[in-house]
Amino acid sequence: MTAAPAEPPPALLPALLPVVLPVVLPVLLHRGDAQHGVDRCAKSLADATRAMHPGVRLELDGDASDAERVHLHFTDRLWGASPESAADAVEAIAAGSRVAVTLHDVPQVSDGVASMRRRTEAYRRVVDAAELVVCNSRHERALLRAALGDVAAEVVPLPAAAPLPRPQRWEPLAEVAVLGFFYPGKGHREAVDAVASLEPSIAVTAIGRAAPGHEAELAELQRYAAARGVHLSATGFVPDDGLLERARRAAVPVVAHQHVSASGSLNDWIAAGRRPITIVNDYFAEMAALRPGTVELVERDGLAAAVAAALLDPSRTWLPDDASSAPHLDDTAAAYLDLWAAW
Template sequence: MTARRRPPLQLIVGSPAHAVVACATGIARQVSARVSAETALHIDALPALSLPGLSLPGLSLPGLPMPPSPPGLPSPVPLSARSAHVHFTDKLFGASPEDAAAQFERLAGRMPVTVTLHDVPQPSNGTALARRVAAYLRVVSAARGVVCNSEYERQLLTEHTWPRGGAGVHVIPLPVDPAHQPPRPEGSRPVGAGHGLPGIPRRRGEVALLGYFYPGKGHAEVVDAVSRLRIGLTVTAIGGAAPGHEHDLNAALENAGRAGVDFRATGHLGDDDLLQRCREATVPVAAHQHFSASASINTWLAVGRRPLVPDTAYTREMQRLRPGTLTLYERPQLSHAIENAVLDPASTWLEPGTALGPDSGAVADAYLQWWGGAR
């Protein structure tokens, strides 16, 4: 690497199972590789920062000694940070939007912090919108620099949270890292016609959605669309309930049963099992009712699938970024889109050679270039 300044500490907050944490971890790994030094620190949660200054396990800040590891944990990584970068969504940083903003402000009060915003507030947040807008405004006001993952999210931020700050917000897309996979099944067959390639069994008539279940993710709409078709399709949530939404998932399973639809959830899957299930699904769908940047879409692409997605400003932007990777549908036409995918399974797979960039390496390069001017 040429003479770049050392990048900020990649402070990754939250469970590794969370899509934002997984994304941040992949980018941080590439940043570290590019500077030939460890730059990342992962913690489950920011502590209640009531002590003077800031002390985190495994982190040494200017003027503060390296804290000891908690019992049973390995020795801390010898990191020294004069600035940090975090991927922020309020649900990862605190029990409430206000708590999340306060945690970020305490961190930013100790050192310069740049931030990538996820789950940017939008009107679909309903009664929570005002609180989330206030929290995100506190975050962007405290940050040294701000990144959004799409032009659409930058527009949301400007319209609803930070009217005077939009011109200073940088856009770096979420990465897509193609998974090692067998070739696309040749002549993928309609429902009931058997299997694709050996080792890639096709699940008979399965419409699948990927990631945490929560209201608004599109499961209810897919169940309704499948109930209208009456061709024996099942609906699968590849993943489990988002924290706090276990009751909502149980209610959705019961509602689907009353509608005559077999709706199932796999629960959390390891990486290999998740990718296999993504390849086995008959019809991949990302039916979010209120899109922001979507790791679900990118995971479908990573395994070679071309998902059905509603026609929105965000999905049109992603179609321009990665042409030929999505099948857009008008929301009232979801049943028709699913039926077409069942009749033409090849349409649910990416064409060989389809460009999926930027990957995590290219995204890391974009961050390194941006940090050079943001601090």
Template sequence: MTATHLVVGPARHGVVSFALNLATSLRGVDGATNVVRLDHWRDLDDTVRLCHGVHLNFTDRLYGATPADAAHRVVALIRDVEATGSRVTVTLHDVPQPSDGGNYAQRVEAYRAVCAAVHGLVTNSDHERSLLEESRIADPADVVVIPLPLDVADAPPRPSVVGDRSVGVFGFVYPGKGHDEVLAAMAGMPSSVGFVAVGEPSAGHDDLVDSLAKTAERDGRRFSVTGYVADDALAGVLHEVTVPVAHHRHVSASGSINTWIAAGRRPLVSVNRYTVEHAERHPGTVTPYPDTASGLRGALDYAMAHPDSTWIAAGTVSGSPTHVTAQRYARALARWHD
């Protein structure tokens, strides 16, 4: 029995991109894969009457105005699907953790309600599964870990180091992503070294861009935000950055890190439970540094002086290429939806 992949949310959202890419990769393993695509959670109320099983990728912001609203809507969907004699399975994203701040307790309750209702759970890292256990959201024995797909291409030609140098952070601009810490850590670098945010501001966070611009201006440093970059142009933009950094300290599983790597770059990453797991699974794809201000400054200085260290070496391989991830999902979905 083939699960229908229900994909909800704006096309540029990372979880939506993941869900659509997953469905595409599963077609190469299982053949026909059904996809129902909705741009907004409001469309769920009148649209969803699905059979043959459903798999969805859940993060609360894609399914409701509040975590409680999202959980209520998804649990109602599960009950509707169950009424047809079918099942719902879920890949969880943005798993709650205490660094969420005031929203943490609400998000925990929402994820707990969804996990209690579904028939199969996936996380994309052991770290996320541990977060579920630590917040008493779900029993880790009920969770299947399927790492994010990562394809390491042949190393691209490396651009000349002559010319303007820059430090870059990739992904939506929002608090906690690390843009402000990285810019602050550049204070000791020559002002000729620019800072580039590759991506666009997350909704409601244009003020962070203004703050970053003022900080850069005080240092006499070039600052730019690229805005949304189309997939076919992204690798070229990431190649132009001298030093790639992923300083999202509270990440649970990172598509941003994988995007740098897929472009042939070896980003600097702060040491945390997820990046340690990533480095063990994909040796040679990231450069970890201690999660301190001095650790970040030292890593930036070294990478700027040794730009070759920011590129993936020839022969580096992935521990979870796309076809392997698809096979793992196919086995889990077949077991749950049979």
């Protein structure tokens, strides 16, 4: 009779079991700037991941010196008074912690030669300081690689909220609206040019305020609009708790960026239940494929005709019932938790 094989000595048993190491979650940094879209994005994602995982810690950037790992959302205007000082700030964090970074507002030709050169060098320094790099779209990753070469970067799309329902009664303001901070290239001038060709003309409203440093350019565009017979106004900063309702009051929502890396304002229109008229480019085509039915893509020279059609048929400017705005905030938070687990 064959004897049963002997069991391993108790001292050897632990060595036969798989070793599961705990995930080291990064401390999530934000700047405490409630009026900056990138910092608001960082804060909302941090809150969502913290709700899904109790180990997530959120700190202002100066309070994470004890952290083994950190994750931050970077655009140079958020992290410093200049591209160079913004890169200095991230390198200082990387001197004491392992860094993951989500890049926003990736440098591109529309920055202008001098600005693009300085911003590109700053982003290069940030990428070199980071162990994990994330972009918000494939288009944005392509811009990053065009600027810096073959950078390894993950893609996690910006989240959109589930859309508010179409109102039963609607008394729109007589305006074409562009949502978010004003800066050159955001699409305000394109909106002015489009409505200037309409009879009768309609007002253009910038829902938001000028980005820091661009106040004079907003005033200049207002003079340009007036010369074309168009009234252009800006609401000033609109807090989150009133932003979507303000967006729902506009007659025609427009997203007409000529140069864009990723757009939180597009997602705000969608969250408001609106289907904005959007000038086609690689990014917006990518977003139209990601969220079918949520935008009306037109060529730049077709913007005026699309605005005129929307004024005649306002239903075009509201999301269809079967439109999906996913990925939502929890989807994006889960994607980050997966990235950190694999880091």
